[in-house]
Amino acid sequence: MYKILKKRELNEQVTLMEIDAPLIAKKAKPGQFIIFRTDETGERVPLTIADYDRDLGTITIIFQKVGKSTMQLGTMSEGDSMLDVVGPLGTPTHFDSDIKKAAVIGGGVGCAIAYPQAKALHNMGVDVDVIAGFRSRDIVILEDEMRAVSNNLYVTTDDGSYGTKGFVTTKLAELIDSGEKYDIVIAIGPVPMMKFVCDVTKPHGIKTIVSLNPIMIDGTGMCGGCRVTVGGKTKYACVDGPDFDGFEVDFDELMRRNSAYKEQEAQAKQHICRLTGGVRHA
Amino acid sequence: MPNMQNNKTPIKEQDPKVRARNFKEVCEGYTAEEAINEANRCLNCKNKPCVSGCPVGVKIPEFIAKVKEGNFEDAYKIITQTNGLPAVCGRVCPQENQCEGKCVRGIKGEPVGIGRLERFCADYMLDKPSEQEKAEPNGIKVAVIGSGPSGLTCASDLAKMGYSVTVFEAFHTAGGVLMYGIPEFRLPKAIVQHEINNLKNLGVEIKTDMVIGKILSIDEIMDMGYKAVFIGSGAGLPNFMNIPGEALVGVFSANEYLTRINLMKAYLDEYDTPVKKYDKIAVVGGGNVAMDAARCAMRLGAEHVYVIYRRSEAEMPARREEIHHAMEEGIEFMFLTNPVEIIGDEKGCVSGVKCVSMQLMEPGADGRRAVKAIDGSEHVIPIDACIMAIGTSPNPLIRSTTPGLDANKKGCLVVDENMLTTKEGVYAGGDAVTGAATVILAMGAGKTAAKAIDEYIKSL
Numbered sequence: 115m116y117k118i119l120k121k122r123e124l125n126e127q128v129t130l131m132e133i134d135a136p137l138i139a140k141k142a143k144p145g146q147f148i149i150f151r152t153d154e155t156g157e158r159v160p161l162t163i164a165d166y167d168r169d170l171g172t173i174t175i176i177f178q179k180v181g182k183s184t185m186q187l188g189t190m191s192e193g194d195s196m197l198d199v200v201g202p203l204g205t206p207t208h209f210d211s212d213i214k215k216a217a218v219i220g221g222g223v224g225c226a227i228a229y230p231q232a233k234a235l236h237n238m239g240v241d242v243d244v245i246a247g248f249r250s251r252d253i254v255i256l257e258d259e260m261r262a263v264s265n266n267l268y269v270t271t272d273d274g275s276y277g278t279k280g281f282v283t284t285k286l287a288e289l290i291d292s293g294e295k296y297d298i299v300i301a302i303g304p305v306p307m308m309k310f311v312c313d314v315t316k317p318h319g320i321k322t323i324v325s326l327n328p329i330m331i332d333g334t335g336m337c338g339g340c341r342v343t344v345g346g347k348t349k350y351a352c353v354d355g356p357d358f359d360g361f362e363v364d365f366d367e368l369m370r371r372n373s374a375y376k377e378q379e380a381q382a383k384q385h386i387c388r389l390t391g392g393v394r395h396a
Numbered sequence: 397m398p399n400m401q402n403n404k405t406p407i408k409e410q411d412p413k414v415r416a417r418n419f420k421e422v423c424e425g426y427t428a429e430e431a432i433n434e435a436n437r438c439l440n441c442k443n444k445p446c447v448s449g450c451p452v453g454v455k456i457p458e459f460i461a462k463v464k465e466g467n468f469e470d471a472y473k474i475i476t477q478t479n480g481l482p483a484v485c486g487r488v489c490p491q492e493n494q495c496e497g498k499c500v501r502g503i504k505g506e507p508v509g510i511g512r513l514e515r516f517c518a519d520y521m522l523d524k525p526s527e528q529e530k531a532e533p534n535g536i537k538v539a540v541i542g543s544g545p546s547g548l549t550c551a552s553d554l555a556k557m558g559y560s561v562t563v564f565e566a567f568h569t570a571g572g573v574l575m576y577g578i579p580e581f582r583l584p585k586a587i588v589q590h591e592i593n594n595l596k597n598l599g600v601e602i603k604t605d606m607v608i609g610k611i612l613s614i615d616e617i618m619d620m621g622y623k624a625v626f627i628g629s630g631a632g633l634p635n636f637m638n639i640p641g642e643a644l645v646g647v648f649s650a651n652e653y654l655t656r657i658n659l660m661k662a663y664l665d666e667y668d669t670p671v672k673k674y675d676k677i678a679v680v681g682g683g684n685v686a687m688d689a690a691r692c693a694m695r696l697g698a699e700h701v702y703v704i705y706r707r708s709e710a711e712m713p714a715r716r717e718e719i720h721h722a723m724e725e726g727i728e729f730m731f732l733t734n735p736v737e738i739i740g741d742e743k744g745c746v747s748g749v750k751c752v753s754m755q756l757m758e759p760g761a762d763g764r765r766a767v768k769a770i771d772g773s774e775h776v777i778p779i780d781a782c783i784m785a786i787g788t789s790p791n792p793l794i795r796s797t798t799p800g801l802d803a804n805k806k807g808c809l810v811v812d813e814n815m816l817t818t819k820e821g822v823y824a825g826g827d828a829v830t831g832a833a834t835v836i837l838a839m840g841a842g843k844t845a846a847k848a849i850d851e852y853i854k855s856l
Contacts, residue, residue: 137611150567157660157668158568182668197569200605290790331660331669334566334607335791336632337652343643348636367643370744374645378670 115195116150119172123365124255128178128223129188130164136171138163138201144234145207145325145357149173149333151198153184160330160352162227163202172202176226176255182382203333207231207323207357213297215241217289218264219282219311221303222248223257227325228302229263235300236263243268243294245285247303253277283310296320301360305372309365322360326351328368329375343367399436402505407512412724413695416694419580421665422721426509431516435463438508441500446510449498452549453793454480456495456510463513469524472517476528479514480552480595481545481839483522483587484516484574489836490715522590528598531558536853539564539622541608541794544572545835546690546826547628548595549842550849556770557850562622569659572630573835576659577651579688581695582718585658599690599842609793614801614822623856624821624849627809628842631788631827641738642784646746648675650681650689650785657692666745671696674781678702678749678794680735681785682712683832687719690727699728702777706734706754706767730777732756734769738782748776788832797823806831814848815841823849 120132138148147162165174179188188197205236216235220228225282236242244264248254249272261267268285269277278285282303299322299380301311308324314324328340328351342351345362350363408424412597415422426434438460446456455474462471477481491497491511499507511645538554543565551561569575576587596602598741606612614625634649636642653671656662660669677698679690682705693701703722705712708731712719732754739748753773757766790807802810802818808831809824811817817824825831825841 122607141611155661155667157670172418198605200566200607202570202610203607229398331652331655332567334632335793336634338649339652341643347641348638362645367744370645371643375670375672378672382668382670 115197116199117195118190118192121190121192124176125253127180127253128176128226128255130174130176130226131187132172132174133199134171134198135173135199135201138199139166139168139171139173142166142173142202142383143206144230146202146204147356148173148199148201149203149330150175150187150196150200152183152190153197156186156197157183158198158331158333159326160203160333162230162325162356164226164230165233176223178223181379200333203352204356205354207234209235209238209240209298211238213238213240215243215294215296217243217245217286217294217296217299219245219286219299219301219303219307220260221282221301221307222253223255224307224325225260226304228300229256229260230302231302232260233263241265243289243296245270245282245289247271247285247307248276249273251314256275264295281310282307283314285315286311289316290314290320298323300325303366305369308360308363312360312363312365316361323357324363325356326358326363326368327356328371341370399440401437404506404509404512405434405437405484407509410743412721412726415581416691416725417697419695421584421588423579425519426512426516428468428520431463431468431513432466435460435508435513437501438464439500445498445500446495446508449494449496451494451836452485452843454479454495454514455813459517460508460510460513463517468517468520469526472521472526474513475517478612478843479839480549481591482514483518483591484545484583485836485839486511486513486518487583488578490834492716494836519587522587526594528556528594530556530598533560533599534558535560535622537562537622538849539617539625539852540628541614542566542572542628542630542826542828543570543592543602544628544630544826544838545574545826546630546828546838546842546845547626548592548847549839550626550628550825551600551742551842552595552598553843553846554849555595555600555663557846559850559853561600563600564608564612564617565601565602565604566607567659568604570602570604576655577685577688579654579658579692581691585702589839607793609797614794614798614819618821623853624823624840626815626845626849627794627817627822627824627828628826628838629791629794629828630838631790631808633789633791633807635789636784637786639735639737641740641746644738644746645744646781647738648781648783650679650685650783651788653689653783654692655779656684657696660806663692663696672781673697674779676700676702677777677781677783678735678777678779679783679785680706681787682707682714683785683787684714684718686785687714687722689785691722691725693781693783694725694727702779703727703729704733704749704751705729707732707765708732708756710755711765732767734767735782736774739776745777746781748778749782750774750776786829790828790831794828814854815845816848821852
């Protein structure tokens with residue numbers, strides 16, 4: 115059992131939790147993830163380790179309530195325990211030591227995964243620009259945290275209700291055009307966003323790392339449910355990734371594979387609707 | 397007087413039409429009378445050829461003698477002296493190639509139903525308390541990585557010798573392939589859990605959610621005071637064919653398909669993990685895993701389930717009984733057929749499988765008949781999902797994080813005749829060493845390793 119020590123609502127949809135998991139905290143590195151299962155009938159769901167404290171023996175997860183399992187996790191309180199937390203899984207992100215300037219791009223809840231990457235780069239002494247994109251002002255998360263680990267933080271909103279109006283790609287293109295020389299771009303968020311970031315960086319030949327989010331079951335390499343095509347080869351995101359060279363990833367295939375259980379996911383969400391008396395978020 | 401009837405005492409099975417649509421156990425087992433009747437077919441041979449066929453050396457004529465007397469509890473005690481998982485073995489062992497394959501009664505008729513009798517005794521004891529013989533605790537710690545058949549057997553034997561055993565399991569439930577691979581209709585999960593509880597009663601500690609190589613390394617486990625480690629991590633890495641279209645939506649490894657169904661119980665409404673019902677589904681392969689996947693697909697409501705196998709029925713590695721059960725349940729077999737491409741529709745979902753017809757050639761170096769594609773035999777079978785059940789390899793996680801642990805080019809750990817790896821104090825067995833094989837061979841390896849670990853620790 116893994117106890118929830120702290121819970122904080124970052125906005126209506128996104129929740130932060132600190133979990134008591136000393137062995138995982140001891141080993142975790144940026145880019146790695148856990149798999150959780152709330153209870154006996156629950157499914158196994160992957161979540162990135164957003165932060166960890168080796169001394170306190172805690173890991174931090176940040177999740178968006180998008181379906182049955184994350185909504186169920188969202189109903190749990192401080193002091194409650196999750197049945198299973200497995201990790202740290204995946205290959206940690208590898209940063210070359212000669213990186214001088216990086217752009218870290220987070221889309222929505224992807225900022226929760228982009229933040230530890232920005233922090234790691236910042237701690238290496240790299241100049242970090244963070245571009246954080248959200249649909250609107252009320253879902254902005256981790257602004258202070260990201261500001262603390264970046265030289266420049268650019269917040270964009272699709273509707274212009276906060277920061278710059280527009281997408282992260284617009285801001286990135288603008289920065290590149292104005293002469294910013296990035297050695298690396300890290301893009302983490304919805305698959306279309308990562309794909310479009312690669313479209314911006316590719317003509318400039320800026321190395322772009324993306325963090326993929328395919329469907330997973332075990333997370334240890336025993337089923338291949340999370341397989342993605344990278345550079346024409348089949349890779350298992352749970353062991354070979356989740357980070358990959360964005361120019362090599364077949365994003366369209368990933369989007370198709372991620373929608374394989376759409377109908378059942380919608381049904382499951384309806385199901386929890388009856389339990390909680392109404393679901394507010396689509 | 398022994399019972400000289402030539403055939404095994406019949407056993408009750410669910411009607412094929414009914415069972416093809418439910419996950420309840422196919423074989424319902426013997427009654428006490430049937431078990432005694434079958435036990436009386438045993439001639440109690442002096443040289444006991446059956447025992448030589450059992451990888452864990454169950455004292456077969458001795459336990460059967462107790463069944464003849466109706467003393468099922470003593471029969472069970474004799475079995476469990478050498479076999480920690482009798483309810484499992486009685487159900488899933490390929491007895492035709494092992495104990496029963498050596499039975500004298502099999503020369504002129506059917507062999508004694510040893511597996512059925514073993515199962516009967518284990519099931520008889522399910523709801524009764526049983527004391528297991530065990531040595532005084534010696535306080536020496538031994539770690540077992542993986543809680544599949546080899547790890548559980550090794551842990552059970554070491555615990556009986558008095559060792560303090562900790563089993564590290566990556567999944568949330570112990571049992572390995574017994575839980576995620578073999579379906580409920582062949583091996584009820586409650587029975588696996590009962591046998592695992594017997595292990596816990598012996599004092600074995602099971603730590604789940606522990607992916608060794610990630611959360612702890614073998615060296616760190618040794619540093620924690622464990623005097624020896626047994627690696628029974630299996631061969632859980634699925635192979636794909638590397639043909640075009642394997643990334644389409646609706647292509648699964650058998651591991652994924654079976655894990656969703658068996659471990660995550662996706663076929664039950666109250667469980668959250670989804671699995672889809674497909675109308676026309678193909679399973680590629682001819683082993684037990686292919687039979688299990690095909691029969692699960694049928695139970696989820698498929699109209700057509702095809703087993704596509706590149707050799708003929710005679711070469712199938714699956715147990716005869718499983719092939720027979722699958723055929724009874726309406727699975728359609730396409731022998732001498734090999735997929736060359738999975739075809740998708742405009743949405744990226746599987747719509748067909750392009751296959752070629754094959755012809756059998758002379759046996760190759762491995763003794764199995766080679767196959768060759770027949771020119772111009774390409775044809776497309778319309779399907780909406782495809783499951784690859786063409787074998788598995790050992791997961792590289794442990795060997796890649798353990799300095800000094802050698803593996804062969806197939807990724808299997810290298811061990812000597814005592815199951816000792818190339819690293820001192822580290823033993824291995826089961827599929828991690830052999831590549832995908834059988835439950836009982838893994839158990840035999842776990843047993844051999846337990847004995848070697850005991851000798852090693854005593855020599856320190």
